[in-house]
Amino acid sequence: MSDQRLNPHLDTPYRNAWRRLRGTMVTVALFSACVNILMLTGPMFMLQVYDRVLSSGSVATLQGLFLIVVVLFMFLGLYDFLRTRALSRAALRLDQEVGQDTHDLWVRSALLPGGETSRPLNDLAVVRGFLPSPAMLGLFDTPWIPFYLGVVFLIHPWLGMLAIAGVGVVTVVALLNQLTTKDYHAQAMRMDGAESHFVDQSRRNAEAIVPLGMAGRITGRWSDMHREGLAVGQTGSDRAEGYAAFSKSFRLLLQSALLGLGGYLALQQEISAGMIVAASIIAGRALAPVDAVIGQWRSIVRMREAHKRLKALFDGQAAKRPTVDLPPPEGHLHVSGVTKFAPMAERGERPPILDEVSFYLAPGDAVGVIGPSASGKSTLARILVGAWAPDVGTVRLDGATLDQWAETALGKHIGYLPQNLELLAGTIRDNIARFDPQADDGAVIEAAKIAGVHDMVLQLPDGYATRLSYENPPLSGGQLQRIGLARAIFGMPRYVVLDEPNSNLDASGDDALSQAIVTLREAGSTVIVMAHRPSAIHAVNKVLVLHAGRVAEFGEKDKILQTATRRRTPGDAPKQES
Template sequence: MAALPGVRRSELGDALRACRTAFVGVGLMSCMINLLYLTGSIFMLEVYDRVLPSRSIPTLVGLIIIAGFLYMAQGVLDMIRNRILGRIGTSLDEALNKRVFDTIVRLPLLVGNRNEGLQPLRDLDNVRSFLGGMGPSAFFDLPWLPLYLAICFAFHVMIGLTALVGAIILVGLTIVTEFLSRQPAKEAMGLAAQRNDLAQASRRNAEVMVSMGMTGRMNARWSEANEKYLGGNQRASDVAGGLGAVAKVLRMMLQSAVLAVGAYLVIHQEATAGIIIAGSILSARALAPVDLAIAHWKSFVAARQSWQRLTRLLEQMPAQTMPTQLQPPTSRLGVEGLAMVAPGDQRIIVQDVTFALAAGNGLGVIGPSGSGKSSLIRALVGVWQPVRGKVRLDGAALDQWSSDALGRHIGYLPQDVELFGGTIAQNIGRFDPEATSDGIIAAAKEAGVHEMIIKMREGYNTQVGEQGGALSAGQAQRVALARALYGNPFLIVLDEPNSNLDTEGDEALTRAIRSARERGAIVIVVAHRPIGVEAVDQILVLRDGRMQAFGPKEQVLAQVLQPRATPPAPIKVVSEGGVTKS
């Protein structure tokens, strides 16, 4: 199906359209299933109008055999239809799960912490669960309601009118269910997300909570959030469940009403006894999809809201295109008039930063807390996008690389180190399925962590635990350093890499930086301690988000570290073009 000019097609819609053959098959099966649903009413009609008056046992046996065969066929088709719907949900998940995961990873880098967390994954689960449940079956059966009503009219006009009135009432009840359940279901999902976020935050900060006696207070906050969630969920359930109960009672009343009308017609000799039973069964069958739809309306509303949220999210974050594959960078890093804001914020925290580094250079970034050091290096590795200026590797801006391609040439050690659940080898090798033992060990040796690893009970196969919890802070930081060095990346950026290191770790870090520079890598180190910049040859000073100085280490440090009583001499700043300014 071609998209209309100027109309953006939904990725979810495209994923469902890819399953249109399966939907056609479900529609055809629904046709046969609904025709087979007539088996019960026709069987009862024949029993009352033919078998009982004739007292023919062979006729009864023949009808039982035929009805049994048709019931089995109906059961098989119903089972196949449900399996197809379940596989449609699975197919939708398979088509979109990578995109949804990608948005979960990228969204915090664009909007900061004001994002929906894991809600996109829950939304995808909601849509898949609904497609694999009984709800879609009801919607496929609803179009057959007129057929059953037409047959009821064929039995007798009074029976048809009774069934029609019941259908109108139940369809109206469905519309009421839609309007009454929409807002409570939306509120319940929002409260559920808040409750889950609080639970995840408490789990991450368990040590802080227990050590500082915050458990009781956080427990109270959790109870309050959980109470609100339970209240919202109860309101949504009350609406859906209450209207579902009303629908069920109305359907039973309608079935009895059809029996009463049939009995009245039999008394006046306008219908046979078989029509009474057949009409009752048909009217109940005609309204069963409406009853089922109301019963599953809560899940339908949740799936629809999830669908809308996912559609908006995927439209706001389109899939990344694969740019032309560039050659690996080998010579220089250039930063041109860089200005940065935090994701989801408007305040500029780094501005007008310009410098250049050549292969083999080591840069130390220093400055007081809050001066923008970590923000700057996030731009250098492509994590945050600048609002102005460019970061270039061998002249190519970072946005000319795909994130996966760029990542092979960058080693990054963030200030807050986190390892992934798995072995030390997997973490060092960045979970690359093609990572070789030689490459992993080489990175570990360059980081000076090889001896530490082989002394562990399982060596490189040691499980680090969730978020690296099985290792000490210093061990995790050194393993993360090895991960940054894996694959001999051209640009290595280390944010406070010695914050958890002892003397031995500091020495290993210094050796690793020198080794990387000797092979032609550019190393950038953010540090608060002088030992952190021991192995670099350039220094960049940031203050209030602006570059105060950039140049050879000894010259810049002499100016920065001189006594305050001495009037500072002009600091020479070397621009990208090599021009020296005072």
Template sequence: MSQTSAKSRVSLMASCRGALLGVALLSGLINILYLSGSLYMMEVYDRVLPSRSIPTLLGLSAIILALFMFQGLFDMLRGRIFARVGAAVDEDLSQRVFRYQVAAPLRGNAEGDGQQPLRDLDQIRAFLAGGGPSALFDLPWIPLYLFICFAFHPLLGWVTVGGAAVLISFTVITDVLTRKASKAAVQAASQRNGIGEGARRNAEVVHAMGMAGRIGQMWAQANAQYLGHQQQASDVSGGLGAFSKVMRMTLQSGVLGIGAYLVIHGEATGGIMIASSILVSRALAPVELAIANWKGFVAARQGWSRLRSSLEDDGSEMRPLQLPAPKASLSVESAGSGAPKSQRFAVQDVSFELQAGMGLGIIGPSASGKSSLARMLVGVWPAWRGKVRLDGAALDQWLPEELGAHIGYLPQDVELFAGSVAQNIARFHPNPKAEDVVRAAVAADVHEMILRLPQGYETQVGEGGAGLSGGQRQRIGLARALYGNPFLVVLDEPNSNLDNEGEHALTRAIQGVRERGGIAIVIAHRPSALAGVDHILVLDEGTVRKFGLKEEVLSSVLRPVPASNANQVNTAKSA
């Protein structure tokens, strides 16, 4: 376990320790007050009825009413404390869980249901706010009821002990029989939700190519597995829960019968007979309640186990020293990286250096590692070997939030978020300056286009930018990459959806980054995207083949066509 995770858990437990101590105290008071009903019945049978004293009955009734009111008040307070403990746990972990979910695809942990960590946290909070924890806090008070039963008569005590042992054995059996099925149900639900989420994300492809029926069959199979495992766990816990309820009722009636037997033989009073029956019911109620809530307890325990294993090594609470903004250089030192959880380098032994004001174009055949290199340069993929440095500081010496302010990144697949155009350009900064948003849009030459939208900068783009065309999404994504004048701007196929006007705007944006002292890196298949750069890097099979000034590299890469071949080409065109 990481030191960060241990400190986080200690902090979480410390913040809840006072509340849990308060719950323990309230549970003690509640369980003591639970005795009042038995004592009231015993006093009524042994004192009020023989004496026929109405004042005594009224006095006892007033006392028991007050005690019941205090019992209800304490029980309400205990429930509210549990609800707030659940909220505190959620507040402490929710941001870390969200950051883990966002980072999971970058670590190769995005299989199945991407929302499972949040579901686990919701399950833990729901369990804490339910009746399960109350039963667990009431279980330690069972010996008190058993002691009083023994004080009434040893036979009553032993019968109660036997019944408690049977119900506790039911609890253990419930845990053993439902553990595997509950775990399998969660895994099946994760697989089912993952299929559904994938189909939703790719709805256009699914619809256009008639894949809905086949994807639906896959979802139905996963859903059938989930329902089967869930039904198995529910049948076991429900059956044992019903049997435990019958067992408790049988035991309560049995104790009443044994009490009557003792009364007949003069070994107990009628009040003891009634009180012992109530005490047995009260003594076994926590066990029955624990069995009834066992499914939620198992789900919460498994959810906590998954969360703990997910968060213990995330390093999200490590806070390195804040570094000054980079402004001089980008250096790549024999660096290599690959896809998360992959055993193969997508790029390796990459070395080059750029100074402020330079522009680099990265070219190469398909699957040569260009996009992989872009991901490594911006820190999306950590360098497995070597280093990527800004002003001499490796990228892993920055917090992602701080590093992100100095980096502009436009991936191949531009993803916008549900919100306004201005929010997307400003990277959802809570209080962006209007002039900074407009400056980024002007730098990307998209200001006029945005003004022609229905609500201008306040136009809602929809989830994934569904309300915009591909070219509009790409140009707004470029404005987002330029927001805040980042030092390093990496653009991956930035002209794939652009027309001639958009390509000219892209060239001006790249030149603008260089003129203000930044570094611009462009990955392109089309030569028009390289107009604004002064250096070229040729990548092939994940390794650097050439690096240097644009004219020198292009002259060696783009060989001139022989005259005879050129004449043949012209003849073919004329034909």
């Protein structure tokens, strides 16, 4: 992995999607300019009515002005609709462009330390929902505050200075709102993510939680987490609500102050009566975007944090190495000096999970990897299929490291049955065929027969069309494991890794597993079996013994087992029992 680089920050799917939205944002800014200019229609109409119509008593002038106002307000509504529609379509386009990449990264994040709490799809939903929101429109209106202040200043400098002072106060309030609430909102969102992860864990483990009498305590733990998260979020909301209420009341006070000052200036014959009302309305319009931003501050913070997490997620992905179309592998597996440290650990801080593991397998070989619990068998399985990368060392298939293959191309030649198996929502056929809609039904049935699950599937009401779902799984643990085995050997891959493949199997399942390994070996496949139960390695020809992450022994099965048998002298028995 040393030759992989992080994606350059200026070239990720998420950043590129935002870059392609620049034209839309410019268009929205232009529509916002039209909207904000047309917002002067009401105050200007009122100014003309007070200063021109009432003084002249001309009905024709009033009718002409009103006709102009009707046309201008029609354009105002049109431009406001168009900018909202543009933002809505931009949100849809953003989701369409990065949705698949985001889902892919979400799936892959489960392979990273701490990745189980990542919720990039939720973050994308937050960003998508924010774009056409009133808060986003308020941000586009904010740059027009100086324009409105300038208009008020043109009416009279004193009114302009009062309005500028009012905007300054509201701006300070907005900054204080940000400074005093951002930490609470950020912490509340982190706690919400942890709570969501705990809820998902609780539901997935209900089968153990309820019988063990843990349901009440788990609910109590969730209640504590939920209450703490709400308390932190409410503290931030209380402060934000206080700032929002002050800003709103101050805006009303400022408008009244402008009316009062305008009345004084009118008495001094410096402005007209219409200018009094016009200045008050325009100044109120200048403060409206700030009010909108303060009122929607929590959603703005949520969007900002979600946007930052998405950028960091995409930026942190290792750049894809260029690949070529390598020929189908024959099954020569070279594992050289593979070392893997515990997550978040560096060399020397903790003993490695795997330490300098090396071995070689030829096509047709099947090795049983045995050893006590925590000896590193599952970690080795994940590294052998590329789910995890070794910290030191290499895994080569036919001389090429796994990352030299195109992922989809290599996947066709790999079979993998993980220790913790969960089939996905879909039909049994879908799961065996690895959700390939172009998969041949004959290949699906062949894999099921090799795994010894074909007859069992036919006994189900819908056969291979039986739909699996989380809410109502129709299969037992052993049946699921055998279907997982069928998925692993679908297409007769040349490289198969089985992690505890018989942990839920009965005697007939063990026989089917052994026969499947024999069939794979006869076809020239290389098979690695991580095993606790001896029946899992019945059909292998080699054994690798792991102890504390190191290779204790490796060689022909009969030789290794005979050596182990000779070591079990009668004098050792009491020691082992003690």
